Amino acid sequence: MRARRQPSLTLRASLAFALVAMITVAGAGVYLYESIKETVMLRSDHAVLARLDHFRKLLRYDLTIEKLKSSPQLFENMLDNEEDIFIIAEPGKPPVISVNPLHAPLPPLPVVGQDRALTEADLRSGMSLEGVPLRAASAQILSGGTEVYLVAAHVMAKEMAMLATFRQRLYAAVTLAFVATALLGYLLLHRGLRPLRRMAAHAADITPARLDSRLDGQDTPIELHQLSEAFNAMLDRLSDGYQRLMQFSADLAHEIRTPVGSLMGHCQVALRQTRSVDEYQALLASNLEELERISRLVESILFLARADEAQSVLQRQPLNLEDEMQRVAGYFEGLAEERQLTIHTAGSGTLNADPILLRRALSNLVANAIRYADEGSEVLVLVEQRHREWLIQVENHGPVLAAAALTKLFDRFYRGDASRHQSSDSNGLGLAIVAAIMHLHGGRVEVTQPAQGRIRFALGFPA
Ligand SMILES: Nc1ncnc2c1ncn2[C@@H]1O[C@H](COP(=O)(O)OP(=O)(O)OP(=O)(O)O)[C@@H](O)[C@H]1O
Numbered sequence: 084m085r086a087r088r089q090p091s092l093t094l095r096a097s098l099a100f101a102l103v104a105m106i107t108v109a110g111a112g113v114y115l116y117e118s119i120k121e122t123v124m125l126r127s128d129h130a131v132l133a134r135l136d137h138f139r140k141l142l143r144y145d146l147t148i149e150k151l152k153s154s155p156q157l158f159e160n161m162l163d164n165e166e167d168i169f170i171i172a173e174p175g176k177p178p179v180i181s182v183n184p185l186h187a188p189l190p191p192l193p194v195v196g197q198d199r200a201l202t203e204a205d206l207r208s209g210m211s212l213e214g215v216p217l218r219a220a221s222a223q224i225l226s227g228g229t230e231v232y233l234v235a236a237h238v239m240a241k242e243m244a245m246l247a248t249f250r251q252r253l254y255a256a257v258t259l260a261f262v263a264t265a266l267l268g269y270l271l272l273h274r275g276l277r278p279l280r281r282m283a284a285h286a287a288d289i290t291p292a293r294l295d296s297r298l299d300g301q302d303t304p305i306e307l308h309q310l311s312e313a314f315n316a317m318l319d320r321l322s323d324g325y326q327r328l329m330q331f332s333a334d335l336a337h338e339i340r341t342p343v344g345s346l347m348g349h350c351q352v353a354l355r356q357t358r359s360v361d362e363y364q365a366l367l368a369s370n371l372e373e374l375e376r377i378s379r380l381v382e383s384i385l386f387l388a389r390a391d392e393a394q395s396v397l398q399r400q401p402l403n404l405e406d407e408m409q410r411v412a413g414y415f416e417g418l419a420e421e422r423q424l425t426i427h428t429a430g431s432g433t434l435n436a437d438p439i440l441l442r443r444a445l446s447n448l449v450a451n452a453i454r455y456a457d458e459g460s461e462v463l464v465l466v467e468q469r470h471r472e473w474l475i476q477v478e479n480h481g482p483v484l485a486a487a488a489l490t491k492l493f494d495r496f497y498r499g500d501a502s503r504h505q506s507s508d509s510n511g512l513g514l515a516i517v518a519a520i521m522h523l524h525g526g527r528v529e530v531t532q533p534a535q536g537r538i539r540f541a542l543g544f545p546a
């Protein structure tokens with residue numbers, strides 16, 4: 084089943100930016116809209132109150148209701164706004180002047196007495212028949228001794244129309260902001276992510292044969308620097324591992340070819356003519372020896388291959404190191420005697436380790452010591468705890484090794500000069516196995532030459 088593809092980063096980021104731009108524009112727009120609305124409302128309120136006040140003064144001081152009755156037309160003309168409402172009436176009589184072109188119903192209004200100033204609190208809100216809001220107020224006045232009522236109202240048709248236009252523009256601006264930011268964002272991000280695509284293309288070009296190719300950190304932005312560095316470091320490790328693998332298989336082929344070739348040679352020579360039983364027996368015995376060596380080689384290689392893979396093979400248990408040293412020393416006693424070597428052990432302690440692997444590492448070191456030590460010298464095996472670490476050291480007298488050779492000792496198939504002469508026995512895998520075992524234990528192995536002609540291998544196990 085194919086995994087669901089995630090939407091593109093460019094698309095997601097530009098949509099997110101567009102959303103932010105949209106929200107920002109909408110927020111600013113709503114704020115402006117509300118403040119304009121408030122100003123408009125206030126102005127319309129003031130207009131209503133000013134008109135009422137104006138006519139109240141007019142009727143009180145200059146113009147009597149009687150005069151008005153005689154020429155109402157003149158008065159009606161004085162009103163400028165065609166939707167606005169203006170009513171002048173005496174109580175209980177039909178109004179003298181009634182301008183209400185839209186026939187808007189008026190809300191119940193408190194009547195403000197002639198001696199009180201008109202304020203915004205005297206205004207009431209209503210609604211025209213078309214649903215347009217209106218603001219109205221009413222005042223009372225004595226005009227030439229007659230009680231007169233004035234009602235003024237403003238129908239906010241123009242204001243509402245203006246606000247509606249504003250709203251439409253706002254919607255348009257918000258939509259435009261979204262679309263423009265999304266498009267621009269997409270283009271810019273697409274451009275900005277070019278180094279990433281370059282990296283991908285570069286990575287796609289890398290094959291086992293071209294593992295030496297590296298990403299160029301020069302023209303990558305800082306954010307991708309880390310990625311390109313990590314990528315390059317990964318390539319370093321891969322290339323290193325690959326190199327070693329190649330070397331390993333080449334060495335392996337080479338190592339196996341020699342004994343197999345010699346086995347074949349022996350057999351071919353033997354088959355050329357009829358041989359005596361003794362000769363056949365000798366051939367079989369020598370072949371068996373060679374086969375044993377191949378078998379050891381294959382077993383070691385298998386061990387190393389498995390050690391590369393897994394941590395789970397470890398079966399740790401507490402081990403008495405004194406016993407372990409004794410056991411190995413005892414095992415190699417015969418071989419040591421052949422070369423007039425003496426094995427000394429010292430120290431004690433308990434260590435948590437895999438017994439089979441620990442014995443194997445220790446035997447490999449002691450086997451080397453016995454094989455490469457100067458005849459008649461001493462081999463030291465000692466155990467000590469130092470800085471939260473258990474150290475098992477194997478030391479012998481032997482040839483002086485060059486510093487360059489020392490670093491190679493743990494490489495697979497590496498054999499020093501000493502062993503070349505007796506190469507039938509030596510595979511060059513013993514120390515590689517020791518290193519692998521130490522790696523499995525989270526420990527380390529180290530070789531030093533503490534004095535001229537002395538060589539010391541130390542296994543460090545974390546305590
Ligand atoms: N104790 C030592 N003294 C001097 N040289 C040593 C010692 N141990 C190892 N070496 C050198 O290091 C080389 C590598 O050792 P290693 O144990 O890996 O392989 P080997 O002994 O040659 O073969 P194998 O252990 O697989 O049979 C040896 O060939 C030898 O030259």
Ligand SMILES: [Mg+2]
Pocket residue numbers: 447450451512513514
């Ligand atoms: Mg060895």
